[in-house]
Amino acid sequence: MTSPSTPPPSAAAVATPADTLDHILHHLLPVLLVAALSVKSFVGRWRLFHSKLSILQSSLADAARSPHWPANPLFVDLLPAVLSTLRSLHSLSTRCLDPSLPAGKLLLQSDLDIAASILSLHLHDLDLLLRSGLLHHLPSASAIVLPLPGPSATRADLVLFARDLFARLQIGSIDLKNKALDSLLQLLASDPPKLAPVVATEGDLPYLVRLLDPSAHSLIRDQAAAAVSLLATASDASRRAVFEDGALGPLFRLLDSGSLSVRERAAAAIEAITADPANAWAVSAYGGVPILIAACRSGSRSPAVQALAAGSLKNISSIDDLRTAMAEEGAVLVLIDLLLSGTLDAQKNAALCLWSLASGGGEEIRDSIVREGGLQRLLQLLREVSDSEAEEHALRAIHALSASPAAARALSSSQGFFAHLTDLIRRGSAATQETAAAVVCNLSPGDDIKRSMAGCMAALVKMLESSKPTSAQEVAARALVSLLAVRSNRKELSRDEKSVTRLVQMLDPRNDEVSKKFPVSVVLALASGGGRRRISEAGACHHLQKLADAEVAGAKKALQKIAGSRLKSLLSMAWRESTVLRPQ
Template sequence: MTSAASAAAAAAADDDGDGTPASPAETLELILRRLLPFLLSAALSARTLVGRWRLLHSKLSLLLAALSDAAGSPHWPSNQLFSDHLLPSLLSTLRTLRSLSAVCLDQDLPGGKLRLQSDVDIATSGLSLHLHDLHLLLRSGLLHHDGSLASPADDSAAIVLPLPAPSASRAVLALFVRDIFARLQIGALDLKGKALDSLLELLATDPAKISRLVVEEGDLPLLLRLLDPSAHSLLRDRTAAVISILSTASDASRHAVFEEGALGPLLRLLDSGPAVLKERAAIAIHALTADHGCAWAVSAYGGVSILVAACHSGSGSPSVQALAAGSLNNAAAIDDVRAAMVEEGAVSVLIELLSGNLEAQKNAALCLASLAAMGGEEIRNAILQENGLTRLLQLLRVASDPEAIDHALKAISACALAVSPTATKLLSSSPPLFAQLTDLIKRGSAGIQHSAAALVANLSPSEDIKRTMAEAMPALIKMMENSKPSSAQEAAAAALTSLVAVRANRRELSRDEKSVTRLVQMLDPRSEAVAGKELPVAVVLALTSGSSGGARRRLAEAGACQHLQKLAEADVPGAKKALQRITGNRLKNLFSISWPQ
């Protein structure tokens, strides 16, 4: 070894003594006052690997500035991540560099240049990580935190800051979130696990509020990296729970999660992750795909086959199956996704789910309704060929949940509207179906009444079956009078028009004084119950067809003529014809009469 190298080695040996600093303050003092000045000088004096030492000099200069900034705060000792984790690791790396600097003063290199080069590179990489972590802490503001989050009873060695109260200020909550994400990047495995626990605990206090704060103050790309199969299972499990909450808690957090590319990793978890992760991934995917702007990406990420596979019995828990079916329904509005669903055999899998748990039944029926309504003839024929219509009718018969009934009705209607005459004939010749539709129109929710009335209007049952539905007519009149949206009124009017095509039903309805009165009131131009008067006029036309003398008389007695005259003068379609049917040969005289207002 040369005399210069010997002198440097001797100086290095005296640099910090042989002992370990007793406190974080002594460690920081040693690094700032002795180790860094020595290494900055040694980096410029190296005679071997000069280029690497020039790079190290720039990193050491940045480190000195950052550490001086940290030391300028009186609160840094309260940050255990800095004092108990970063400083000891940094001290070890700098001591290694000090030893290597002495060797690099010797041109003979008795240990070999390649070995020395590798050692310097490893130490340089470690120094870069320390510098990254230190800058992270400085940017977060944690090193200048005065400890105001902590209560007197807090353990001074706490791994993370104490959980803030729900009423804490935004500044306090933001500091807590930044502290958590700092520990996720700097801490060891146990620190990261506890940080994620704290994040989950914080999110539970107010998911909507905290989720927005997390996407603003946290690091979503870091969370998504923890979903990678190479990440520790402990961290993946808790991270999946966090992402699941962020995906469901608020629009802002859901959009942020999607924009950061979460759908791909979540689909991979659903495809090959353990059971608990599959369920959390399924929850998040279902929430993300509910946004039409996100649903298109299912096909882009190759997720259709994964979702279809997740719907299969035995592929996961019943809740995963139900959520996967719901995600498929969310994405069924996208043309590319629908086409991929057919190719992947989604129709048969969804039909199989109609016998699954309640949530799976509802989502599968709704997805089949979407496919039948928005897809082409190929999809609707596939539903028929897979015995889907029969299975939907079975679900309708046995279901007691209002949503399941409504979704089954929508799917049956979508199949009946545009499929082959075979489907329409099958449905139209089923007395049990129309008996159930009658009951649903009378007693169902507004949505179920709408779906049931639409189905009746679009089928062609026999007169005998229509007669059995007479008791549904008063409810259809009420739907016309009260229902919103207008499509429900249209469905009720169409169903009623179909039923009163039967003479017995016309006679039955005309004897119902309340229903006739309601119908006549809807004809009043001043009435806002029905925006378009064409609907009640159409019902009056149907009610007065044939030899329905009783119906004409009762409509006239209830005051229909004066309203129809005004509607005829306003050129409402069908009003003049309806008035003529009620009045017969007296029509010309009626137009000269001034009706009371």
């Protein structure tokens, strides 16, 4: 057996990777394993060294059994570092065999600690290579990283590529890490929904998240932020993995203090993560509310960050505790400012966030939005914006604010606002029509304003026909009943043959797409004067009789109004005729 004190050969004697591995396995490690059991000083530490050296010997032997290890640059690059560490350990073992402890006990102890730390890193890197299976595949000889898989790549190819990238991230130099991240970004960008789940499953996401730390190299941190952002926004599975592996806290740090491009990537990832209510609660744990509000302010220097941060605030505003925190941190003023100064996306998100605060935050928050000028800003946005989605979002916020007595009074007296509602009910999207009709239901305009809205009654009747959602049928019916309180509107609707025909067809018990209580309520309002005869002539009485027999609310009363009026008319006509024909 080689003596523990036998010195290792010089570097010149070890030329090729194969020679290096052979020397480590068959010469250096056996010597060190014996030395670790022979030292007289720091015996406990050397017992630990013996355990780690045994693991190293076993791992290197496993790697050597793969015929492809010489083609793996990560393993080949690792060998000289392992050789250097083992030579240092051999020197330390010689010092520990000398009872006089040359150079002193404290220095020797420090050198042993350093060697132990470096040896642990080598074991980690070697374990990573073995677990990844990369040593059993033959990579391209000229590639710094494996070639980027093409569209037809198999899942096995993608898994191998992901494992290779993450191995290089953890083992390679800064340059190699940068190249690996660049390849990772190219892979994810080529087909995010398909590839992000593979990367999230096969890659080491906790390590990628650690690269977001402020202590990481700035170039690596920026690339890692881009990769995490892509993973967070690409699919549900990869977004969950990013959250579960602790990315939200580091992302908030980057949003708060990163470069402009990194802040945009962090903001995009945070918006995607908080879109899942199961994740949104964690925002408070990382102090995220004030960071998001600060990112929305006009001085944030990035319209994209403003819009994304407003989107995150919109996402978390559905949670009671976070809604309260938003109000306390001054979110209302910032969101109101975004309604006019932000991009279209920022305006949409700000309007939806104000809607959530107003509808779920109670009277105090609604009053603060009105007091700070939120209602006027929303009305201005509604008038000026040409995007249908932004119109609908602004209208939803106005609808929520209309529960405030002060807002309701201001809105109910605005002729221009109701003219706009009329236009939206006539030409808006289905969602906008429903919201506009809901606003009409919440307010109490005067008869003059109701008369001015007669032009949207046909559109409201058409809304009643929509089978889904039933909420649209309900608000359309309620809005029509409100408008039909004015006699001139009842006359106008009764003259609209298409609308009357639609109403009667909706009364037909065989038409099961519409809840009968809604058209019945409209017919009852229409029959209160001016429209009885037209409804009767269109055949409503037959359907109402069946609905009354089925005890549909309001059907019996509507039938009595229409049929009773008709009977009165017939009796009156008969009396007049008998008077004319009676002999004098």
